Amino acid sequence: MPLVRVHESNTGNDKNHLNSFSAVALIIVACLMLMIIMENIITFSTWGRYSTLVLLLLLLASPLGIAIKAESEDSIKQTEETSSIESNPLLDNSCRTTSSKIISAEENPLDYEELPTSANSEVKVTSDYNILPFEEEDMNLLQAMRTVNFWLLFLAMVCGMGSGLATINNMSQLGQSLGYTSLEITSFVSLWSIWNFLGRFGAGYLSDYFLHTRGWARPLLIAVTLATMTTGHIIIASGFSGNLYVGSILVGICYGSQWSLMPTITSEIFGVRHMGTIFNTIAIASPVGSYIFSVRVIGYIYDKEASGYTCFGTRCFMLSFFVMAAVACFGCLVGTALFFRTRRFYQLVVLRKLQYSSRQGG
Template structure:
């Protein structure tokens, strides 16, 4: 008994901190299981307890992560946001041409999109860090918020009004950059760092999947349907109006999915991620 006490006293402080964090996580998970059993009837629509934190267990491998609902919620939200963002930038020249923009003006649109894409990547990291550090707000909240704003951008583009493509491109580019900044942080926090590279790249597959569906099967298909039979080009706002309205609805759906992920992980963020970050900052 004395030997065990002596060995425990010799453990490095970092190991003792890890053990206390693990004990806190286990207790949190047990608490969530109890809460989930009490509220099973009200949370059936979310596939179980709203605050099921079993997917928040650190250091999952890729197969374990893919077996969690939180993984697919994040994947689906990213497919909606990144897919619609890529569909916009991939077709921005054709959109400009159909609305009567010159080649110089469409080049400006691409530049605007790129600049605000960079700004979003920088700003999302700073803002999400601030709210996580100060209030314990989980990063999935900001995925939902950016998808909501991106939906507004798509609606503006679909209107075909004067300067709508400029305003819409700025909003879509900004939110697209935000999502690329938030996705790796969320992945590492929810699923851990041991297999971060593999899990992150599996989540990132959502980008080409969403892009193919929205760019080829939605935007491209509707553009071809709206084009005159004997011509390869379409002129007028009708060429893309329906496509961007559909993408606005897709982003609204993605926003709802992201907010479900936020609700499911908010207690995990407050009691584990926020507590760990606060402990680190106080050292």
């Protein structure tokens, strides 16, 4: 924490630097994925293991170079701007005028921005903006819990996060019952973290893209991921050869996507002042759902089907994952309901704020 400090910067290269961090993360993930897959095919020699270790250490250290480069470029730009102002006093007056305009825009941003348009319709400036209660932009936990949107989001997360966490909790027993080797089961668990990361990374990018270009509210992505997770549960329940490879990819990506979408949706619907409290309250859906599906569904059916302490065959988990597929499908309907309830709110409030902030930053 002593190394963390606030660094205010409005340079146009901020996005480029953030994209560089993202690129490094994706490269590291690609290397790890390749290594995990190769370990199932060949046996690495000692020098091969040391080589991959050095490569990963270099990749992990590379973000430091990006940060140093960004700091250097920012310092150079600030020095050039200071020199320009000192050499030409007229620029100083111009900057002051621009600053006063920005302050006026911040006081009433709606006067400076047009309402966004979607792909199929155009939202016109009307008094509908005022029909949304002000409290929705700055709710505390109790106020949020009195809304239907809170419980729709919570219920969708119970269906999605709960069933996804129950899947990873039982991945070892699931692999054993279907005849997978210990190395393959270990690979499933390792790859799950990669799918989880890709889901968090990709869902954030896609939700931003569709929100800015199409005006689609983020809860639509919640519904899409739950529908995809339904397919993943059905694939795992089917028990065909290699089903865990496909099923774990779908469920893992969708599970990570929900962890990316839920905090963002929480902040946009209920505001940022009490976002931490509201977000962590909704996050309780994950352990609650995991207990229900891991203990009351998967554990109960596994014990019923097992002879002794072990169970082999598709019968051990088939019914459990069909149940979780049905629950995820129900969660998809809940997410769809949340999408329709918040669609106009996103068009009238959220998207306007995002567009205004992005233009101010540019």
